[in-house]
Amino acid sequence: MIPRVTATVDLSAIRHNLGVVRQMAPGARVMAAVKADGYGHGAVPVSRALAAAGIDCLAVACMEEAIRLRQARISTPIAVLEGIISREEAALAVYEELVVVVHDHWQLDILDQLGPQARVTLWFKLDSGMHRLGFPLADVPRLQATLAAHPGWTLAGWMTHLASADETENPFTLEQIARFEAALVGVPGPRSVANSAGLIAWPQARLDWVRPGLALYGASPLPDRTSQALGLRPAMTLESRLIAVREFEAGDTIGYSQAYRCPERMPVGVVAMGYADGILRSLPNGTPLQIRGTTVPMAGRVSMDMVTVDLRTCPHAAVGDPVRLWGPGLPAEAIAAHAGTIAYELFCGLTQRVRFVHTDA
Numbered sequence: 001m002i003p004r005v006t007a008t009v010d011l012s013a014i015r016h017n018l019g020v021v022r023q024m025a026p027g028a029r030v031m032a033a034v035k036a037d038g039y040g041h042g043a044v045p046v047s048r049a050l051a052a053a054g055i056d057c058l059a060v061a062c063m064e065e066a067i068r069l070r071q072a073r074i075s076t077p078i079a080v081l082e083g084i085i086s087r088e089e090a091a092l093a094v095y096e097e098l099v100v101v102v103h104d105h106w107q108l109d110i111l112d113q114l115g116p117q118a119r120v121t122l123w124f125k126l127d128s129g130m131h132r133l134g135f136p137l138a139d140v141p142r143l144q145a146t147l148a149a150h151p152g153w154t155l156a157g158w159m160t161h162l163a164s165a166d167e168t169e170n171p172f173t174l175e176q177i178a179r180f181e182a183a184l185v186g187v188p189g190p191r192s193v194a195n196s197a198g199l200i201a202w203p204q205a206r207l208d209w210v211r212p213g214l215a216l217y218g219a220s221p222l223p224d225r226t227s228q229a230l231g232l233r234p235a236m237t238l239e240s241r242l243i244a245v246r247e248f249e250a251g252d253t254i255g256y257s258q259a260y261r262c263p264e265r266m267p268v269g270v271v272a273m274g275y276a277d278g279i280l281r282s283l284p285n286g287t288p289l290q291i292r293g294t295t296v297p298m299a300g301r302v303s304m305d306m307v308t309v310d311l312r313t314c315p316h317a318a319v320g321d322p323v324r325l326w327g328p329g330l331p332a333e334a335i336a337a338h339a340g341t342i343a344y345e346l347f348c349g350l351t352q353r354v355r356f357v358h359t360d361a
């Protein structure tokens with residue numbers, strides 16, 4: 001059986017992108033974000049590739065994601081970014097030797113219930129202006145005291161998260177870094193601020209640990225810099241096939257809501273992928289797809305299982321031809337922009353129906 005929609009993930013591209021990150025932040029250790037199933041790329045194969053490349057730490061959102069990696073025998077340090085939410089999770093985190101990110105006092109209370117000797121490794125997450133998770137900066141002395149009262153606890157470091165690092169003209173990033181550093185003057189322990197946009201656009205944010213996600217998958221986190229310009233290689237290629245090539249007359253309309261009207265007699269292709277595969281329905285007429293390197297614009301609404309394309313630029317396209325929605329030469333971030341969203345959402349939105357193939361050069 002020929003797979004319908006295939007996401008081919010090139011693990012060598014991820015290793016290459018890790019090299020780019022290491023070059024940009026040569027003094028920093030790297031915590032690689034593999035949450036949300038490795039941004040839809042497959043957390044287990046991606047984590048194995050990163051582990052083999054000597055990654056310093058992996059980062060997931062929650063305990064379930066961390067346990068899945070441990071069950072796959074990935075023994076690298078793993079940080080749990082949202083931390084633990086119950087005593088059971090706290091005990092499991094200790095047992096599995098996970099690194100817990102602690103963002104609130106109630107989590108410290110839960111960890112405390114394990115006893116002062118329990119071997120906990122933790123990051124303290126501070127809120128320097130993102131105002132989502134994190135201790136207020138004024139809590140630092142209290143956190144140091146809590147740490148000192150628990151001889152079994154090891155401090156991995158202090159982290160904060162940037163709100164607007166992708167806006168290279170926005171001074172808020174520097175303000176967040178300044179607040180974070182000011183709150184930690186004289187306080188021992190590694191510092192970590194930068195996600196992908198932070199480490200690429202703000203050298204001041206690199207510090208002791210960088211925490212890239214998107215860049216490792218080869219997409220640019222910055223609206224004004226392409227992945228190619230940054231030296232990143234897109235790891236995922238998403239492809240399906242033409243399952244029909246039809247000819248229509250001027251004035252004929254295509255698909256639901258008659259969202260596309262043929263301006264002349266023209267060939268229209270039907271591609272076997274739709275929103276049930278994760279292809280956003282908000283992608284409009286004109287969104288570029290590729291058939292054998294030729295750009296063909298989307299023509300009509302994305303439906304559940306199908307997408308229709310204008311084949312005037314590719315008149316020799318035939319049933320069975322592969323159709324690319326994103327990949328090298330057709331960046332996911334550019335496709336995402338057509339739908340008013342970001343590559344993160346496209347990657348994370350791929351569904352069960354997509355066949356994943358992992359390759360390694």
Ligand SMILES: *Cc1c(COP(=O)(O)O)cnc(C)c1O
Nearest residue numbers: 033081161195196211212213214
């Ligand atoms: C997801 C995440 C990252 C990685 O972000 P990217 O923008 O994908 O590089 C870094 N830090 C934290 C706390 C995160 O949740």
